Amino acid sequence: MKKVFLMFMLILSFSAFALELSDAKEQGVIGEQTNGLLGVVSVSQEVSDLVKEINAKRLVKYKQIAEKNGMTLDQVLVLAGEKTIKKTPAGQYIQNATGQWVVK
Secondary structure, three states: OHHHHHHHHHHHHHHOOHHHHHHHHHOOOEEEOOOOOEEEOOOOHHHHHHHHHHHHHHHHHHHHHHHHHOOOHHHHHHHHHHHHHHHOOOOOEEEOOOOOEEEO
16 A cells, blocks of 8 residues: 555656656656656756756655655655656666666
């Protein structure tokens, strides 16, 4: 039950950023990292600003989820990383276990 709630909250936390985020991911300038946060694949100020903004909002949500579920932030980050990478469509960038960017 706790994992179902956690996954539901993770999905909700991303929906507000869908348009800008999906465009940047489709262009291959942003990718999902193993820690549940976004990473910059192709550096530009606009991309960096978008990543900082979304990651700040994700961290707020992740902290809320951690508090509600009696988990550490690190535990939530691991689960979020697994979830976001799993949800990433083929053709977009993800971070692999060694920290390298690869196209899923």
